[in-house]
Amino acid sequence: MSARAALATALDRIERYDEDIGALLEVDAAGAAARAAELDRSESHGALHGMPFVVKANMCIEGRIASCGSRMLEGYRAPYTASAVQRLIDEGAVPIGIANMDEFAFGSSGENSSFGSTRNPWDLSRAPGGSSSGSAAAVAARMVPFALGSDTGGSVRQPAALCGVTGYKPTYGVVSRHGLIAFGSSLDAVGVLATSAADVERVLAVISGADERDATSALRAPFEPAPARTDLRGLRVGLPREYFPADLDGRVRQPLEQALDDLRRLGAELVELDLPTTRHAIAAYYVVATAEASSNLARYDGVRYGARIAGDGSLQGMFAATRGAAFGAEALRRILLGTYVLSSGYYDAWYLRALKVRRAILRDFQAAFERVDVLAAPTSPTPAFRLGEKLSDPLAMYLCDVLTVPTSLAGLPAISVPCGCAAEDGVELPVGLQLIGPAFEDARVLSVARCYQAATEHHRRLPPLVAGGVA
Amino acid sequence: MNAAWNAVIGLEVHCQLATASKLFCACRNAFGEPPNTLVCPLCTGQPGALPVLNREALELGLRAALALGCEVAARSKFDRKHYFYCDLPKGYQISQYDQPLCSGGGLTLATGKRVRLKRIHLEEDAGKAIHDRGQVTLVDLNRAGVPLIECVSEPDISTPAEAHEYLSALKEILQFAGVSECDMEKGSLRCDVNVSVHRAGTPLGTKVELKNLNSFAHVVAALEYEIRRQIEAYESGEPSRAPVQETRLFDVQRGETRTMRAKEDAHDYRYFPDPDLPPFHVTREHLERARAHLPELPAARRKRYTDTLGLCEYDAGVMTSSRALADYFEATLRFSSSAKDVANWLGNEVLALFKDPSSGVRAVDELTFKPFDLAQLIELADSGKTNRAGARTILRAMCSTPKAPRELLRDLGLEQIEDTAQLERWCREVLAGSERIVAEVRGGNEKALGALIGPVMKLSGGKAKPQAVRDLLGRLIAERGSAG
Incomplete structure (x- = not known):
């Protein structure tokens, strides 16, 4: 398929669906057309020749919007291109738009965007999940074959689950963070949303590998997919009891149990085990992540770029007025939390203790991986919830991440794959199966997901809105 | 308290x-x-x-x-x-x-x-x-x-x-x-x-x-x-x-x-x-590389300058007042036999250049001439090819032209006058107008002779060798005495 044809399809679907869904903040049709024409003229074709994609608004593409879904950076255009995006461009992929997101990646519904909520393509009254809301919705509506997102505590996996697409968070350090606008630097991972694990692998092979511009990127060769497996014989799959509580939402439990049966039928051996530190993960995560966020967001002061509000005319007054007015409620809440836990007198009790919990969580996972090859769990405690449902209850929103933050704290690779739907009020709502592997065993996790998808059809199901229009 | x-x-x-x-x-x-x-x-x-x-x-x-x-x-x-x-x-x-x-x-x-x-x-x-x-x-x-x-x-x-x-x-x-x-x-x-x-x-x-x-x-x-x-x-x-x-x-x-x-x-x-x-x-490896690039520090250099090069404490201190000067000093020494002379020239004449805005140089790294040239200049002065004043003039010229000291000596006409007949003519001219001083010298006040050297140097355009003038003046006064 020519780059121009692929682009035409993408633009056509954006035209048709995005008015309802609101996945994209900006579409660069002219720039993408020029690039596609250039690619088609060129004699050598890259690994992702002509594939259109969108990028979450917290990743830099020179000259494009990098607003992070925030008033603070409204109108800010990136002066350089993120490493991951550049590698995609170099392999012939075509960036066509910037995807909506929760402000600075703070949120699990997409509703914290300063530029309006993205809607879930499966039910426009529901949230797509977040914070990579636009990226997940754009892929779910088949506007693009893949999107880049970022996952700090589940921000790729959770919206992937709620939108019925495949979402991957690589091992920390496998993909360069250069050009990814920081939320929690020790947790942030560039992730991929696509319609299959196989497509994730194609993208990951391009964007992974050491980058001298990111001191935390792993000094490793780029990712290579494992050979295809026809079954899962010999694979031990751990089921952490803490991820399957007795009160797990029945709408999630039922498709998930079906998925576990499928894994067993493919030959996997299922092993129940314990990850006892799981219950401390949310608390530890919201200390570490907010501490880092409060620091990373200190640069938005109105001096050099972005919003500026004069305030009382003094310098400190300008800082206060700008930050007070241009950050949304959730950003302010996290900055305050993070500032508090790093304050002198509180640092040891909060930040240092959270780091201890973090190490304990990692040890828990390491012990588990001595017994099993991968872990299986739900991605999200619930299917897509209604827009507005959790907006006034931050704690309920934080609990959306309860199944994804432990892996983020441990820096492990994890994928969410569609594993069926729950029916509610006459609509089908996708449910995600999460597979987690040991650090740097990205190929293992993805090959298990690929095998599962080869044997099932869930990832091929389309939201009703687009089912008629997508061949 | x-x-x-x-x-x-x-x-x-x-x-x-x-x-x-x-x-x-x-x-x-x-x-x-x-x-x-x-x-x-x-x-x-x-x-x-x-x-x-x-x-x-x-x-x-x-x-x-x-x-x-x-x-x-x-x-x-x-x-x-x-x-x-x-x-x-x-x-x-x-x-x-x-x-x-x-x-x-x-x-x-x-x-x-x-x-x-x-x-x-x-x-x-x-x-x-x-x-x-x-x-x-x-x-x-x-x-x-x-x-x-x-x-x-x-x-x-x-x-x-x-x-x-x-x-x-x-x-x-x-x-x-x-x-x-x-x-x-x-x-x-x-x-x-x-x-x-x-x-x-x-x-x-x-x-x-x-x-x-x-x-x-x-x-x-x-x-x-x-x-x-x-x-x-x-x-x-x-x-x-x-x-x-x-x-x-x-x-x-x-x-x-x-x-x-x-x-x-x-x-x-x-x-x-x-x-x-x-x-x-x-x-x-990091430490070893850093150690390999660590030069001799000033205290160690000062000690070496006094102990092995024979400089006085003061000169050693001046020569180590900056890394650039110390390095220049040592580089000049490679072409010169007298550490004392080099220290003297660098410490007095070259540092004076830096303080004088008209010289056009303010620091060692702005010097256009090389340590070799400075050594040559010192050699010209030491061997009596020019006097101190002449050498100073050449040093100034070296700041603005790439010419060698020897060339400048010739171009600027600063060679010391070796022609005794000419020197004698200037001395006689001065003696003729200084009867009072001559009398003083003759009266045993050797120091008064100093007052006659300046005028002779002036007549020579600074090119006479002061010691030669002094000797000649002494001889002429003595001759006059015996003749009169």
Whole structure:
């Protein structure tokens, strides 16, 4: 398929669906057309020749919007291109738009965007999940074959689950963070949303590998997919009891149990085990992540770029007025939390203790991986919830991440794959199966997901809105 | 009573490292460029840009540690220090908090007193806010991200004079080691002071921090003022006057210090490990490379100059007043047999050039002639091919033309007059008009002869050899005497 044809399809679907869904903040049709024409003229074709994609608004593409879904950076255009995006461009992929997101990646519904909520393509009254809301919705509506997102505590996996697409968070350090606008630097991972694990692998092979511009990127060769497996014989799959509580939402439990049966039928051996530190993960995560966020967001002061509000005319007054007015409620809440836990007198009790919990969580996972090859769990405690449902209850929103933050704290690779739907009020709502592997065993996790998808059809199901229009 | 008071002084010295590029990005590290021309996404705090440690900065930091005898930590890390200011692009400075590059070490003053170092750590410089342009504040980020080391002394210093000596010695060592230019005017060396006073045998007084010290002289003046202020405050016995823990600014015009920031306004910097920069390990290879690049330090050089080259203490001190001069001295020595002559020429004539704006050169690195040329010039003077004045004229000419000293000697006509007949004519001319002096000389006042040499030199256009003139004059006066 020519780059121009692929682009035409993408633009056509954006035209048709995005008015309802609101996945994209900006579409660069002219720039993408020029690039596609250039690619088609060129004699050598890259690994992702002509594939259109969108990028979450917290990743830099020179000259494009990098607003992070925030008033603070409204109108800010990136002066350089993120490493991951550049590698995609170099392999012939075509960036066509910037995807909506929760402000600075703070949120699990997409509703914290300063530029309006993205809607879930499966039910426009529901949230797509977040914070990579636009990226997940754009892929779910088949506007693009893949999107880049970022996952700090589940921000790729959770919206992937709620939108019925495949979402991957690589091992920390496998993909360069250069050009990814920081939320929690020790947790942030560039992730991929696509319609299959196989497509994730194609993208990951391009964007992974050491980058001298990111001191935390792993000094490793780029990712290579494992050979295809026809079954899962010999694979031990751990089921952490803490991820399957007795009160797990029945709408999630039922498709998930079906998925576990499928894994067993493919030959996997299922092993129940314990990850006892799981219950401390949310608390530890919201200390570490907010501490880092409060620091990373200190640069938005109105001096050099972005919003500026004069305030009382003094310098400190300008800082206060700008930050007070241009950050949304959730950003302010996290900055305050993070500032508090790093304050002198509180640092040891909060930040240092959270780091201890973090190490304990990692040890828990390491012990588990001595017994099993991968872990299986739900991605999200619930299917897509209604827009507005959790907006006034931050704690309920934080609990959306309860199944994804432990892996983020441990820096492990994890994928969410569609594993069926729950029916509610006459609509089908996708449910995600999460597979987690040991650090740097990205190929293992993805090959298990690929095998599962080869044997099932869930990832091929389309939201009703687009089912008629997508061949 | 004042004799019973002791001052307790500690210094925090910031030095910009003489690296090619900034601490965490590839921007050039340079002074005096147009504002905001040495910047990139990282050092302007653009979202998404990440710091990567400059290995050269690490090496210079290690070199400083070795030069000052510090203990280098095997593992070290960077922390973020948070505060809001318009010249701090990220809202935090990347510094080192609880695991600095090195600790311990120190240096010894001339009295033999040891001033210990607490630690040296690496950090990035902030930009520069310019407030004197009317309503607006301008920000120049060329300096943002320039590598610094902060050298923190123990409070071992007792007097302003010791503070001055410590600073001079520290600067000399860091300059020699090639770590930093240590030029206060360019801001590549900056100093904050902590000072308290107490009576001997009693607990330490309240510590006050002094800022805005832009020269060593300011450090001394501020300390003198502040020590006096604190002693007077304690002696007044008024609790309201007792020194409080605060930061005070030195007012250069008035020679006073005044409150800038009280303790309760002190920042909570919220230090925490920078998650963008993994802790780094200083390996044996790092240390060995730093050691290999560590040149002979000034104290060692001075000793060698006196012990093996036979210079006096004073000349050895002058020759080691900067690394550039010491290196030039040694390079010239390779072409010259007399260390004393070279030291004399460099210490007197060449340094005089730097002080004279009309010479066009202000520092060793601006000299256009090579050590070989200087050695040649010294040779011309020593061998009597020209006199001192002539040699000085040639030296000046060497600053503006690439010609060799020998060529200049000829071109400028500065060869000493060897023609005795001509010399004799000038001497006779002078003697004819100086009967009174001649009489004095004849009367036994040998010194009076000196007054006749000048006029002869003048007639010769400075080309006569003074000793020859003196001899000739003596002979002619004697001859006259016997003839008359």
